[in-house]
Amino acid sequence: MTNAKVARVLCFLVLVALSSCSLYARAANEVDHCLLDKKKVMRDCWHHIEKKLGDQYPPLHSACCNTIRDAKDIHCVCDRFTAHELTLLSVAKFAMATHVCGNGLRTHSHCAGYRVPEITLPPPPAST
Structure with a gap:
């Protein structure tokens, strides 16, 4: 037994x-989709989120907006920014770019130590 x-x-x-x-x-x-999405954001959106020179309003049909829209979870991208990257980029500009591109970070959420405010976008330019 x-x-x-x-x-x-x-x-x-x-x-x-x-x-x-x-x-x-x-x-x-x-696959770590967050890390892959972060790498794409850094590649395609760098000139929009750079701390000193970036233009936070990427064109809707730019590679940057396509990358942000295609991100599986834009919030987890924030968790993958390294300390060195955070010295070079503006998280506020990144938050604005996510809203401009249509995949915005949630209001009052935290992104790499930055509390996302309520973001209101400027009205589109009037067509004449």
């Missing part, structure tokens, strides 16, 4: 070990 119990316990442990290995392998193969 004890051999049968030992065999069942060993089979159970092997089953648990195999299932946890497959879960770990699946997690290791997942």
Whole structure:
């Protein structure tokens, strides 16, 4: 009887070990979409979010706006900014750019230590 119990316990442990290995392998193969989106934002939006020179109003059909609109979770991009990047970019300009592009950060949420205010966009230019 004890051999049968030992065999069942060993089979159970092997089953648990195999299932946890497959879960770990699946997690290791997942892509960090936040990091990928952040890299795209830094590439495509740099001249709009740069601290000293950036223009926070990217054109709607620019690569920057396309990147911001396509981001799976624009809020998690904030979590991926490094300390060095934060010395170079303006989180306020990034927040404004997200609103201009149509995938705005939520009001009163936090983005890399910046509390997102209520953002109202200027009216579009009047066409004559």
